[in-house]
């Protein structure tokens with residue numbers, strides 16, 4: 124049975140080298156922000172910039188590795204039933220909701236949920252990079268660079284599977300931003316095999 128992350132919340136857990144992490148969108152159109160830290164030294168984190176550089180593209184799917192800030196492969200994407208995810212944007216946060224949505228009493232967002240879940244592993248807010256945003260559908264205009272956050276392409280039961288290439292600490296959320304999730308907050312399922 125997979126674990127469930129309640130809407131607008133997050134978890135952290137360990138993943139051993141060689142283990143597979145499956146992230147499932149049980150209802151469809153729900154984003155899950157994924158972070159990975161080297162368990163032996165949490166200053167080593169997943170890096171969008173290095174991953175894009177070595178992949179020579181910004182849209183990643185099965186067969187693509189996710190690199191760390193030290194250019195080591197942390198995770199491989201081994202299965203992907205959706206084919207569209209985002210690795211450009213930072214986890215939604217109090218400031219996201221204040222600046223983009225104009226909320227006066229903002230939710231702590233994925234950023235706050237991740238910081239809370241990762242605190243027991245001695246990971247602090249300032250150590251949180253841009254997350255790999257599973258199922259997030261960010262469209263990019265190739266000429267102007269303009270971006271838009273569109274509804275996820277994921278349908279109920281869609282999944283993405285990662286294999287760990289080192290011993291990791293994982294942070295994972297059910298995203299809290301209305302725009303990313305087509306206007307409603309849903310759970311995320313995950314399991315380790």
Ligand SMILES: [Zn+2]
Pocket residue numbers: 156214215232233234297298299300303
């Ligand atoms: Zn979020």
